[in-house]
Amino acid sequence: MAHSAPDTGLLTRAEIRADLTRSGLNLIGQALSIFDADLRLAVANTQYQSMFDLPDALTQPGASFEDTIRYLVLRGEYGAQDDTDAAVALRVDQARTFQPHYFERERANGQWIAVEGAPLSQGGWVTVYTDITRIKQQEALLRARSDALSEQVLLNAESLAAANRELAATNAALQEAQRVLTRTEARTRQVTEMVPAHIAHMDAQFRYTFSNRRLPVVFPGAADNIVGMTLHEALGAPTCAALQPWVARALAGDPQVFEITHPSSGRRIRIALTPDRDGNGVYVLSTDVSAEVQAREALAHAAKRNLAAQLTSGMAHDFGNLLTIILGLQARLAARDLDAEAAEDVHATLAAARRGAALLDRLARISGGREAALEPTDLPALLAELAVLARPSLAEGNVLDLRIDLPEAPLLLDPGALQDSLLNLILNADAATPPPGLITLDARRSGDWLELVVGDTGPGFSPEALSRATEPFFTTKKGQGSGLGLSMVYDETKMVGGTLRLTNGPTGAQVTLRLPWRPVTRRMVLLVEDDDLIRAQVRDQLTGLGHAVIEASSLAEARALTDLPGLGLILSDIQLGDGLGLDLGTALPVVLMTSLPPGARLRDRATVPVLTKPFTPARLAAALDEATRETS
Structure with a gap:
């Protein structure tokens, strides 16, 4: 009975492609089967079914490899077996750890087949079975008529024929391995280019030989295609100077892990350098850890604030009540008609009590929580007002100089906190600067940051102050300072996403506040x-x-x-x-x-x-x- 052609108009493109694939496989001369990683049949051609005389159930996709082997063992495909289950289990175990192979075997029916198998990169394996019965018969006939040929020539001919068949199988396996390797290399490069870190290799001449093109993600402003460039060409002189000693030690065979601050962006970068095994350079892994460093610093300061809260919580309430009583009594005394000396003592007591109240408030701000109050702010006007507040408090002979280079547009800032912080820094600078001295406040934009730098002409920070100045209760004003000023500035700055940095400049101490540049766009x-x-x-x-x-x-x-x-x-x-x-x-x-x-x-x-x-x-x-x- 004739069969009509299938109506391909009702088939999907994928179904048509699958039919074409099956038709092509059925046209090849060898038997072929593909099993997946779960030992289930994925693909088989008609030669596979006819060569081993398999029932339809064992040639359909999803057929079990174990069921197929059991069927062949019971039918005597592998000769007489003392233990059927053991024979099946042996071949199933071999399939689970599939290795490339080529061998020739004679079947129970006298047929000779060459079996060639190779694993697939997706899991599973493919096996091709070739009928070599005629080749074996020709070899036997040649041997039977070998009166004129030497035994050695025959052996060599047979060996060469087998070797040629095995070589062909090996070449096919190598071609597949090369294809998989090429695809794996492409995937590896794609994955490395998706990683939010810079991965590179540098040779002994400080020249990049590999890069995943993510350098600008870590070092803003750098080129992405740096292969062939030197460290100096890729990152510039300042960063190169900071990295070169570390790279030199890594080239000498000593792995390095360190952190630097990128000069132009202010980002904190962690860099790991690993010498390569051949001694031809180093592998480089660079990661932006700015958020991690800020979190680490915030945790450290939070712990210190908790300590401050524990120290003050037990006495703050009672001390506040005492100050309230003292202020009330002194206010009543100040209202009386006192002589000049007594009135002066009363006013001095009132001033001291008010200072104690202010100290309590500052302690509460250190140990308690507070949210930033961002609002549109005219920063030049705020700084001008700050100068009016600060100048009367400066030591005689000291001068405050504002250097403002800012656009006129308002910025989103916490004006109260910022003014408190800058006033604190100015008064600290004044206390550290012998008259006649100069205190400067520079305000400018630096990339995505608002940069505020308070400098002075004093002796600068001591090494201990540089490392501990932002800790609660640390002070260099023995017997006078509370040690809470810079800690408060640090907390206010971190709260709005900024950074604080203490350095010694060419003329004295410098404190740099960097706040996110948030221009106000009225919408x-x-x-x-x-x-x-x-x-x-x-x-x-x-x-x-x-x-x-x-x-x-x-x-x-x-x-x-x-x-x-x-x-x-x-x-x-x-x-x-x-x-x-x-x-x-x-x-x-x-x-x-x-x-x-x-x-x-x-x-x-x-x-x-x-x-x-x-x-x-x-x-x-x-x-x-x-x-x-x-x-x-």
């Missing part, structure tokens, strides 16, 4: 919130940050407003009365807000910044800034 914000009271509160926060606000109380109303000219950002609740803020579907920057805790399923669907209600204006400003950066 038109679409506020979407179905609760009237919450919407009013958030609107006030947005206008306080300098933004114009358009309000919507539902998802439908918001969708009708998303194409307004000039609209720059959307702030929406996740759960609205008529839908989800997640489904706004706009190309504009979006910030979501919710009372759901982190980890909630609905909240985890968000791919944009999410604010947890209630939130401070500082957190709102930071989220708006993050959303705008992600879409810019």
Whole structure:
């Protein structure tokens, strides 16, 4: 009965390709089978079934290798077996640890076959069976008629024929291995280029011979294709000078792990240098650990703040009550008609009590928590006001010089904390500078940072002060200082994502504050919130940050407003009365807000910044800034 051609119009492209593959395999002269890593049949051609006379069930994809072997053993394929289970188990175990092989064997029916097997990179193996019965018969005939030929020539001919067949099998295995190796090398390179670290090899002449092209991720501004470049050419003179001694020791055979600060970006970089085994250079692994270092420093200072809290918590309440009583009594005395000497003593006592109250407040700020209060700030005006506050307190003969190089646009800063920090640094510099001296405050932009440097013409920091100055209670003002000033500055700076660095400059001490550069971009914000009271509160926060606000109380109303000219950002609740803020579907920057805790399923669907209600204006400003950066 004739069979009609299959209707390929009803088949998928994958099914058509599979049919073509099966047809091609059925046309080759050898029997072929492929088993996967689970010892299940993946592919077999018709020659495989006919050569071993296998039932249909054992030639279908998914057929068990163990069932196939058991069928062949029971049928006598491998000769008489004393223990069928042991014979099956032996061949199954060999399959689990499959090794490339080639051998020739005579079957029970007298047929000779060459068996050639090779493992696959995806798991499993492929086996090709070739009928070599005629070749063996010709060899036997040649031997039977070998009166005129020497025994040695016959042996050599047979050996050569077998060797040729084995060589062909080996060549095929080598070609497959080369293909797998090439693909593996490409995958390895792709993986290394996805790693957020720089991986490289450098020879004895400090020249890069390999790079995963991730150098700019770790060292901003560096080239990505540095193979063939020297260390100096790739990273510049300052960084090269810092790295060269370490690389030299690694080239001498001594592995190195160290950290440096990248001069231009301020990032903290950890570098591991491993000598290669052939002595021809070093392998380099460079990682940005700025966040780790900041976290480590924050933990150390948090531990010290906890200690400060433990030391003060037991007495702060009672001491505060005593100060309240003292201040009240002295205020009553000051209101009386006292002689000049007594009045002076009363005023001195009041001043000392107020200083004690201020000290308690500063201790509370060290040991307690506080959030940054970011708001649009005119920094030049803030610094001018700071100078007015600080100059009357300077020692006679000392001068404060402001050097401001900043654009006029406002910045997102915590003005109160920043002014307190800078005033503290200026007064510290004044105390360390013998008159006549100069105290400078430089304010400038440095890349993505606002850099504020307070310098003086004093003797500079001692080695102990350089390493311990930010610790709570450490002071060089014996009997006068509280030791809390620089610790407070450090905490205020870290709280807004900045860094503090103490150095000795050419003329004296220098303290450098680096704060994230957050320019204020006034935007038109679409506020979407179905609760009237919450919407009013958030609107006030947005206008306080300098933004114009358009309000919507539902998802439908918001969708009708998303194409307004000039609209720059959307702030929406996740759960609205008529839908989800997640489904706004706009190309504009979006910030979501919710009372759901982190980890909630609905909240985890968000791919944009999410604010947890209630939130401070500082957190709102930071989220708006993050959303705008992600879409810019």
